[in-house]
Amino acid sequence: MESLDRIDRDILALLQAEGRLTGAEVGRRVGLSQPAAGARIQRLERSGVITxxxxxxxxxxxxxxxxxVVRLRTTHARLAPALDFASQTPEVASVLRVTGExxxxxEVHCPQxxxxEEVVDVLARYGPVTTSLVLRAYPRKPLTGITEAAGRPT
Structure with missing residues (x-):
């Protein structure tokens, strides 16, 4: 997709914060008519920016x-089984494959x-684990793309 302009970035920020906004409300907040806002939203969806x-x-x-948060150090051979376990375990909310050690x-959410301990014990079958309890999660910042003038993330 071509670069996003300020209105596209504003639309993305709005929809990430309030995904149920109507096209009319999005248009009102960014200074466009409902049809113009709807067309931009559809273009962002078709291009894969909004998934x-x-x-x-x-x-x-x-x-x-x-x-x-549970970090796992494993081998290539044990990677797929660890991912299979994660996909079948409802307490595992997200998985990131990362570089480094x-x-x-x-990311794990459990009732007690x-x-x-059970989830960590199974993950430990695939390699050394490090577990950290999350004390507080802060709101995610909306992703809005690259600024046109600076060429750096906004």
Whole structure:
């Protein structure tokens, strides 16, 4: 996709914060008509910049009071089995494959420490793990692309 202009970046910021906004409301907030805003949103969707819409759920409201980050150092041969385990484990909310000493980072939400221990014990079958409890998660910053003038992330 061609570079994003300020209005595209504003639309992305709005939809990342409030994904249920109507095209009319998005247009009002960025200074466009509803049809113009709708056309821009559709273009962002078709080009793959917007990949979907989803509900953001509070894990604590579901009784998942333990939030942890588990880092795994493994071998290439054990990578696929570790990823398979993660995909089949509902407590694993996200997985990142990273460079450096660790290979995978798992974000885990559990109802109690005993279940976290079980998840960590299984992951440890694939290599050394390091577990950190999350004390607080801060809101994610919206992704808005590259500034046109500076050529650096906004």
């Amino acid at each position: 979907g819409y989803r509900a953001v759920v509070d894990p604590v409201a579901l009784g998942l009071n333990i939030h942890a 660790d290979c995978l980072i798992f 420490a005993g279940r976290l």
